[in-house]
Amino acid sequence: MPRATKSAGLNAKAKRKERREEKFNNKGGGGGGGEGGAATTGKTFEDEEGGNKQKKKHKGNQHEDKDNNKKSKNTSSSFKSSNASNGNGDKKAWKSGGIGGGSGGFKKTASSQQQQQTQSQSQSQKQGFAKPNFQLIEELVLIFEKLRQTKDSSKTKNGGGNRGKGKRAGDDDDDDDDSDNDNNSRDAGKKKEYATLIYSKTKGKIPEIANNHKGSRIVQSLLKYGTEEQINSVFAECAPKLAILAKSLYGNFLIRKLIEKTKKEDYPQLLQNVKGQVTSLARHPIGSQILEHLYHSAKGEQRAQMQAEFYGGEFVHFSNASAMTKKDGKNANKEPPTLKDILLQKPAMQRQNTLKNISRSILPILEKGLVSPLIVHKVLKEYLLVGGASLRAEAANSIAAPAFLRLFHTREGATATNVMLSYAGAKQRKQVLKALKTQVWRVSQDECAHSTIMTLIDCVDDTNMLNKIILQELKSEDIAGIVCEHKFGKRVILHLLRPRLNKYSPPNLQMMMLSPEEIHQSVEAAKALVKTLQKQQKKINRHDNDGDDGEEEIEDDEILKDSSNKKSEGNKRKLNSDGGSDSEEDEEEAEGADVNFGVAKKSEQQRRLEVFKQYGFAEALVKSCQDNIDRMLRSKESGDVLYEVIIGGLDDVVYESCGEGKMNAFYERIAEVVTESVKSAKADEEDNLLENFFSTRLLRRAAQDCPRFAKVLFDSSICASSSLQKKWLSVPHAEKIIAGVLSCPDEKFVTEAKAKMGADADAILAKVIAIKEKHRDNAAKGKA
Numbered sequence: 001m002p003r004a005t006k007s008a009g010l011n012a013k014a015k016r017k018e019r020r021e022e023k024f025n026n027k028g029g030g031g032g033g034g035e036g037g038a039a040t041t042g043k044t045f046e047d048e049e050g051g052n053k054q055k056k057k058h059k060g061n062q063h064e065d066k067d068n069n070k071k072s073k074n075t076s077s078s079f080k081s082s083n084a085s086n087g088n089g090d091k092k093a094w095k096s097g098g099i100g101g102g103s104g105g106f107k108k109t110a111s112s113q114q115q116q117q118t119q120s121q122s123q124s125q126k127q128g129f130a131k132p133n134f135q136l137i138e139e140l141v142l143i144f145e146k147l148r149q150t151k152d153s154s155k156t157k158n159g160g161g162n163r164g165k166g167k168r169a170g171d172d173d174d175d176d177d178d179s180d181n182d183n184n185s186r187d188a189g190k191k192k193e194y195a196t197l198i199y200s201k202t203k204g205k206i207p208e209i210a211n212n213h214k215g216s217r218i219v220q221s222l223l224k225y226g227t228e229e230q231i232n233s234v235f236a237e238c239a240p241k242l243a244i245l246a247k248s249l250y251g252n253f254l255i256r257k258l259i260e261k262t263k264k265e266d267y268p269q270l271l272q273n274v275k276g277q278v279t280s281l282a283r284h285p286i287g288s289q290i291l292e293h294l295y296h297s298a299k300g301e302q303r304a305q306m307q308a309e310f311y312g313g314e315f316v317h318f319s320n321a322s323a324m325t326k327k328d329g330k331n332a333n334k335e336p337p338t339l340k341d342i343l344l345q346k347p348a349m350q351r352q353n354t355l356k357n358i359s360r361s362i363l364p365i366l367e368k369g370l371v372s373p374l375i376v377h378k379v380l381k382e383y384l385l386v387g388g389a390s391l392r393a394e395a396a397n398s399i400a401a402p403a404f405l406r407l408f409h410t411r412e413g414a415t416a417t418n419v420m421l422s423y424a425g426a427k428q429r430k431q432v433l434k435a436l437k438t439q440v441w442r443v444s445q446d447e448c449a450h451s452t453i454m455t456l457i458d459c460v461d462d463t464n465m466l467n468k469i470i471l472q473e474l475k476s477e478d479i480a481g482i483v484c485e486h487k488f489g490k491r492v493i494l495h496l497l498r499p500r501l502n503k504y505s506p507p508n509l510q511m512m513m514l515s516p517e518e519i520h521q522s523v524e525a526a527k528a529l530v531k532t533l534q535k536q537q538k539k540i541n542r543h544d545n546d547g548d549d550g551e552e553e554i555e556d557d558e559i560l561k562d563s564s565n566k567k568s569e570g571n572k573r574k575l576n577s578d579g580g581s582d583s584e585e586d587e588e589e590a591e592g593a594d595v596n597f598g599v600a601k602k603s604e605q606q607r608r609l610e611v612f613k614q615y616g617f618a619e620a621l622v623k624s625c626q627d628n629i630d631r632m633l634r635s636k637e638s639g640d641v642l643y644e645v646i647i648g649g650l651d652d653v654v655y656e657s658c659g660e661g662k663m664n665a666f667y668e669r670i671a672e673v674v675t676e677s678v679k680s681a682k683a684d685e686e687d688n689l690l691e692n693f694f695s696t697r698l699l700r701r702a703a704q705d706c707p708r709f710a711k712v713l714f715d716s717s718i719c720a721s722s723s724l725q726k727k728w729l730s731v732p733h734a735e736k737i738i739a740g741v742l743s744c745p746d747e748k749f750v751t752e753a754k755a756k757m758g759a760d761a762d763a764i765l766a767k768v769i770a771i772k773e774k775h776r777d778n779a780a781k782g783k784a
Contacts (some may be wrong), residue, residue, distance in 0.1 A: 016131040133208055137215050140198060143368040144218045147194040147225065200234075206234055207241040207251070216250035223257060235261070239270060243277040246290035259293050271302055276316050278309040279361045282376060283368065292373040301453035303375070304337065311342065312357035312377045315675035339382035354389075358383050366395060369403040384419045389526040397421035401431035404452070405439070414448040415512045422514050423599070429460050433469045440473040444489045451512045454495045458516065459600045463607060467615040473619075480624035483630075483640035493621070493641055496608065497649040502642060517605060523599050608653055618657035621645060622666050629673045633695040643698055646670070646705040655708075667709050671716035674699070678717070678727050690734040707746035714741050714753055729760060739768040 071237035146516060199222055202209055209215035213650040223231055228531040235258055245251035259320045262270050274281070276296060281287035287379070295306060339358075343351045362383060365376055384392050399407075399420065408417040421429060433456065436443060443449045453470065460466050474483055474492070483489045494504040500515065501614035600607075612618040625632060625645050632642040646667070655663050718728050718738060728734045742750055742761055754761040 016305040039093070074090050079722045081286070116548070132683040133205060133212070133215070134453070136201060136205070137209065137212055137218075140201060140209075140218050141214055142398070143201075144214075144221060145198055147191055147198070147221055157188055181355070186464075191225045192227070192758040193483070195222055195227075195230070198222050199226060199230045203233070204237070205292055206237045207245060209253045210238065210245060210254045211248045213250050216253060219254055223254075230263075237272050242270070242273040243281065243287075246274075246281055247287040247529060249285045249286060252286050252290055255290050256293060259297060262297075266450040267297065268302060269301075271298065271306070274311065275522070278306050279376075282361075282365050282370065282373065285368075285370060288365075288373050288376075290369045291375065295373060295469035297373045304374060307379055308342075309330055310358050310361045311339070311354050339386050340619050341381075343386065355383075355387065359391075359394075363395070363398050366399040366403070369406070371403050371407045371413070373410070377407065377410050377416060381412040381419075384416055388524045389423060394425035396428065401428060401435045404432050404747075405435055406444075408443075408449045408452045409446060411448050411508075411512065414451050417452050417511050421452070421455050422459055422519050426461060429456065430462060430465060433460065433465055437469050438473070440470050441477050441483070444474070444492050445486055447488060447635075448512070450488045450491055451509055453492050454499075455513055455609075457492075457495060457611075458499070458513075461600055461602045461607070463602075463610040463615065467611065467617070471611065471617050473613065477621050478624060479621055480638060480641065484632070484641040485635065487637060490510050490637055490641055494644065496611065496617070497641070499604065499608075499650065516600070519599055520526075550629065605651060609649075611651075612653050617652045622654065622658055622662060628665055629670055630677075630689075633673070633689055633698060634692050636694055643702055646702040646709050663708070664712065667712035668716055670709075673714070675717045675720065675724065678724065678731075688731070690728070690731040690737070696733045696736060699737045703737060704739075704740035704743055707744045707749060710741045710744040710746070711749055713737075714749075719753075719756055725757075729764075735764045735768060739765050 183648075198218060202219065202222070206219055219234065223234060226234070238258055242255060247253050259270070271294065274291075278291065281291040295303060298306065339452045340356075343354060347353070358379065361374070362380055365371065366380075371380075380395070384395060387395075392405065404417050404421075407413040421432065424432075436456075437451075440453065444453055456470065459464065477483050483510070484493060490506060491509070494501070498504065500510060500513075502510075617628060622645060625642055628638075629642070632638045645654055648663075658666075674689050677687070680687075699713070703713055717724065718741065719725050728738065738757075738761075742753055742765060744750060
């Protein structure tokens with residue numbers, strides 16, 4: 001084979017070039033020649049050459065990169081960013097057809113941006129049509145952002161400049177302070193300008209704008225940075241729309257500030273904007289909060305007018321609180337009238353309508369659980385105290401158990417809660433107990449809510465649940481060490497030991513709780529009323545019935561049930577002179593004579609015996625007191641509990657539950673603590689239990705009222721030895737304790753004790769009697 005020459009290689013190169021030209025001429029120019037086709041072919045060929053070189057080198061040539069950069073200057077910014085973010089952007093561009101491919105990508109991005117702009121414009125137009133103030137709020141947001149960023153931006157700039165640059169020599173602090181003051185004044189001026197601009201744009205539309213999420217914040221900034229005239233103008237626009245904005249999710253914040261900044265003399269005028277809307281606000285979740293603010297800031301007469309709206313439309317438009325408070329023409333009663341006073345002033349036929357109006361307005365509030373406002377507590381309390389058994393049971397069944405926990409923290413709310421629990425069913429009481437779980441000790445410390453714990457102890461028949469939820473939590477808190485030391489917590493324990501004693505339960509506390517006798521009487525009156533109504537209806541049915549007697553007797557029961565229900569719907573409630581219900585429609589919930597309003601079935605004595613004996617509360621109480629005797633003897637709060645445990649409580653329930661052995665050990669422990677104190681301390685020291693103010697009186701009362709304790713104290717401490725007896729007789733205040741021991745009801749023991757002490761016993765008794773007579777004479781002289 002002949003050797004290849006140079007010319008052969010050149011011809012092969014030319015042939016390859018011709019083939020490429022033919023190939024690209026067919027694709028790019030469509031087979032057409034001419035200048036345009038030649039130019040296109042040459043350009044495409046050069047691009048193909050550059051693309052092939054780029055594929056071979058992978059990283060590219062510097063010269064080709066410069067050419068590519070020159071070509072890419074005419075492309076869009078989006079195309080540049082895509083090439084810059086992707087390392088293989090050049091390859092993708094060449095594969096897609098060189099510069100032509102790049103220009104095609106640019107057109108697509110531009111069109112997508114235009115589509116997004118048109119879509120956003122269409123959405124804003126739709127929102128503008130749906131919300132009339134949409135465009136205005138968008139403009140106000142821009143001004144609001146400048147307003148809220150003015151102070152912060154100036155601080156950051158000044159602070160950053162001072163931190164970045166050191167203080168030059170010769171700079172004065174005064175110059176820096178002057179510059180800061182200038183900046184602050186400049187910022188304040190800008191804020192006023194922005195606030196004025198916001199005010200000019202929002203004037204006349206503030207209530208509508210305040211109903212918006214962004215608009216509410218903008219109007220609040222106007223109240224913060226605006227002038228006094230601007231703030232008054234805002235309030236003047238919002239006051240007529242107070243009832244509407246009070247229910248708004250965002251406008252209620254503006255109403256709160258309006259209430260706070262309203263002057264006392266202008267407050268009655270502000271309440272005129274809510275006239276007739278009180279009940280609707282009370283039924284609204286947000287409006288009820290605003291109603292609470294309004295009621296809290298109102299005075300007695302204004303509160304009476306707001307409460308009267310629950311009584312019906314007549315009281316809204318025609319009643320005058322100042323006139324109702326006047327008993328006579330001359331004298332005026334300062335306290336606002338109660339519902340009972342209002343009903344007594346009305347004829348008996350009109351009382352029914354008032355109670356129906358209250359029922360229509362208050363029951364939806366109870367069903368929704370919106371019981372936090374104080375006005376609801378007061379209206380509900382008056383409504384329940386005036387009404388009868390069926391009305392109270394209806395209210396109790398309308399409220400959910402967790403809502404009770406939001407009701408009993410005020411005096412009126414606690415009274416209403418206790419009344420409803422007294423007439424509630426067993427299931428609802430159990431639900432209230434479950435809601436109180438892990439909250440018993442916290443509730444027991446409340447001034448008013450602890451009365452609800454006492455009411456539950458009186459009315460819950462399920463003593464097992466009562467023990468698990470209430471008593472176990474009190475045990476876990478250390479009964480004698482913590483619970484009995486609290487002013488209100490100890491009342492729960494004392495209510496178990498001796499219920500409703502005036503010394504431990506003040507009259508204001510007992511007024512918040514219904515006594516079992518009162519509940520029993522109201523229920524019996526309701527049952528008697530149902531029976532009389534049934535007899536009357538039975539006579540009417542017999543008179544109107546033309547059938548046989550046998551058929552009458554067969555259908556008698558069914559007729560009675562239907563007729564009693566119809567009669568119950570038509571009857572009207574009447575109040576007696578005491579404000580109670582003479583003829584309540586208690587038959588509304590009853591079928592026949594079996595009327596059951598959820599009254600406790602167990603007696604009080606049986607319930608207390610189960611609590612103390614069956615569930616071991618007495619033993620736990622005695623053990624806790626035994627561990628804290630020294631402190632309880634000296635304590636003002638827990639001393640009453642210790643005294644009741646010593647004497648055994650009402651009906652001697654503690655002594656019967658623990659037994660004679662445990663109680664005697666408890667008495668001996670008390671005597672031991674007293675003896676140790678007498679031996680260790682001096683006669684004139686306060687640490688001595690025989691000199692302490694509270695311990696001496698507690699021991700004297702316990703020994704005088706409980707002969708069992710008097711015997712143990714006398715034998716184990718007073719006359720345990722001759723030396724101890726001398727120490728007892730040497731302390732002046734100890735004579736009172738000895739006198740209490742010698743005056744206990746056990747005559748046999750008293751005779752033996754006097755014989756053992758000899759002449760000292762008679763001398764001590766004579767001395768104590770003389771002191772008592774002296775105090776009585778001084779008291780009589782003081783009264784005279």
